[in-house]
Structure formats: structure tokens, C-alpha cells
Amino acid sequence: MKLKWEDDGTFKSSLARARGLGAAHMGVTHWWHQRLTAVANIPLMLWLVWSVLQMQGWSYEIFTAWLAQPVNAILMILSLLSVFYHAALGSQVIAEDYIHHEGLKIFKLIGMRLFFIGAAVASIFSVLKIAFAG
Amino acid sequence: MSDAKKINPRPLSPHLQVYRPQLTSVMSILHRATGFSMAVGTMMIVWMLVAAASGVEAYDTFQWFVGTVIGKLMIFGWSAAAFYHLCNGVRHLFWDMGYLFKIENAYKAGYLVLAAAALLLALFWWLLCGGAA
Numbered sequence: 625m626k627l628k629w630e631d632d633g634t635f636k637s638s639l640a641r642a643r644g645l646g647a648a649h650m651g652v653t654h655w656w657h658q659r660l661t662a663v664a665n666i667p668l669m670l671w672l673v674w675s676v677l678q679m680q681g682w683s684y685e686i687f688t689a690w691l692a693q694p695v696n697a698i699l700m701i702l703s704l705l706s707v708f709y710h711a712a713l714g715s716q717v718i719a720e721d722y723i724h725h726e727g728l729k730i731f732k733l734i735g736m737r738l739f740f741i742g743a744a745v746a747s748i749f750s751v752l753k754i755a756f757a758g
Numbered sequence: 759m760s761d762a763k764k765i766n767p768r769p770l771s772p773h774l775q776v777y778r779p780q781l782t783s784v785m786s787i788l789h790r791a792t793g794f795s796m797a798v799g800t801m802m803i804v805w806m807l808v809a810a811a812s813g814v815e816a817y818d819t820f821q822w823f824v825g826t827v828i829g830k831l832m833i834f835g836w837s838a839a840a841f842y843h844l845c846n847g848v849r850h851l852f853w854d855m856g857y858l859f860k861i862e863n864a865y866k867a868g869y870l871v872l873a874a875a876a877l878l879l880a881l882f883w884w885l886l887c888g889g890a891a
Contacts (some may be wrong), residue, residue, distance in 0.1 A: 629770050639845045658861045659851070659854060662847055662850075663851070666844065666847075666848070669840060669844060673837070673882065676833075679881070680886065681821070681825075682821075683815045684810070684813075684814045687810055688810055689774075691807075691810065700807075704803075706851075707800060708800070711800065711813075712795075714790075714793045714794070714797065715797055718794055719795075740797075743801065743804050746804055746808055747808065747809070748801065750808045750811035751807055751811075754810055754811055
């Protein structure tokens with residue numbers, strides 16, 4: 625007897641098989657984006673760690689002047705985008721694996737998404753404000 | 759066992775009460791634990807940036823907190839989690855490309871990851887404590 629997950633595509637149209645989007649219509653997007661941001665995070669996090677090393681005891685003036693430099697502002701925004709997206713994707717998998725109550729799971733998934741969007745917007749706005757308005 | 763389960767014998771998760779932890783399983787759950795705690799810890803970066811955008815007073819409060827024992831412990835936790843997750847993440851990327859699947863190689867890479875993460879952590883704290891100066 626053929627098991628459910630051994631579906632060979634008999635019931636799928638050729639187009640559905642070619643698209644390969646699966647039941648959620650997202651295909652491997654989540655998996656792939658997690659890998660893309662993982663690779664992007666490697667140089668970005670090394671830069672951030674290296675920057676944190678310099679930041680010790682920096683005064684307000686030194687810190688804002690450092691962040692206002694285009695290279696630092698750009699790398700910081702790229703880091704924030706890549707890290708928060710990676711964190712949102714990873715937290716989503718953890719919630720899906722460990723929360724078994726369907727209502728609570730959906731609540732957590734939506735809440736986490738909104739939380740990471742909020743954190744990203746707040747921090748990116750702050751970088752832009754320092755860079756443009758001092 | 760219900761009839762439905764007999765017909766569909768889906769694979770079961772390991773029972774944690776009787777499951778002997780191995781390097782591979784411990785490192786696997788550590789990857790998730792460090793990833794999630796870093797997601798929470800990123801709020802420190804948000805605080806730093808929002809404080810700097812808000813003005814001198816807010817920024818000084820942040821700098822004061824980072825200098826306290828709790829702040830230093832948080833930076834230690836963040837750096838340890840970051841270096842582990844970074845090194846083990848590279849191990850995961852190798853698996854994604856189809857390498858290191860032999861149990862022997864998965865273990866070797868595991869030990870390599872632990873050594874590299876410890877080395878990076880030691881280097882980071884040595885530099886943070888003014889080692890290069």
C-alpha cells in the first residue's frame with residue numbers, strides 16, 4: 625500500500641508538478657530564503673562583531689558620527705534586514721515544531737512576525753534618522 | 759494504537775526520557791537554542807539604535823546598562839551563541855550541499871565546530887579586554 629507521503633504525483637496535473645509549490649503554494653521558498661540569509665549573515669555578523677569590539681565606551685557623539693558614515697549605515701541596515709528575516713524564519717520553524725495547540729500556534733506565528741517587523745522598522749528608522757538628521 | 763495509526767505508521771520522534779544524548783543530537787538542539795536566544799538578544803541592538811536616535815540621555819542609559827554585570831553577562835551570552843550558531847550554521851550549509859553525511863564525518867565536523875566557536879569566543883573576549891592594545 626502506498627503511504628500518503630509517498631505520493632508520486634498521480635493526482636497532480638503536470639503543471640502542478642512542474643511548479644512544485646506543494647500544499648502551501650510556497651514550495652521551497654521558506655527553506656531557500658533561510659539559506660540565502662544564512663550565507664548573507666556570515667560576512668555581516670563578522671562585521672557587526674568586529675564593530676562591537678570597537679564600540680566599547682563610545683560616547684554619543686562618536687557613536688552617531690560612526691553610524692552616520694554611509695558604509696556603516698548601509699552595512700547596519702543590511703545586517704538588520706538579513707538577521708531579522710533569518711530570525712523570523714527560524715522562530716517560525718521552532719513554533720511549528722513545538723506548539724501543538726493550533727490556535728496558540730497561529731497566535732504565536734502572527735505575533736512573532738509582527739514583532740520582528742516592528743523591531744526591524746524601529747531599528748532601520750533609527751539608523752536612517754542618525755544618518756540623515758544627525 | 760488506533761486503526762488509523764496502524765495503517766499509517768508515521769515515523770515517531772525520539773522519546774526524550776529514554777533517549778541517550780549524542781554529540782550530534784545535543785549540537786542540533788543547541789543550534790535552535792542559540793538561534794532563538796539570539797533572536798531575543800537582538801533587542802539589545804534595537805535598544806542601542808533607538809536610544810542613539812532618541813538622544814544623548816537615552817544613549818547614556820544604554821551604555822550604562824551594557825557596563826553593568828548583567829549587561830556584560832548578556833554580551834557574553836550573545837557572543838557565545840553567535841559564534842556557535844555561525845560555525846554550526848556553516849556545518850549545516852555543508853549538509854545542504856550534500857557533504858558530511860557519513861556519521862564519522864558529521865562527528866568530526868561537530869568537534870571542529872566546537873573548537874572553532876571556542877577559539878573565536880576566546881579571541882573576541884581577548885580583544886574586548888584590550889588584548890591587542
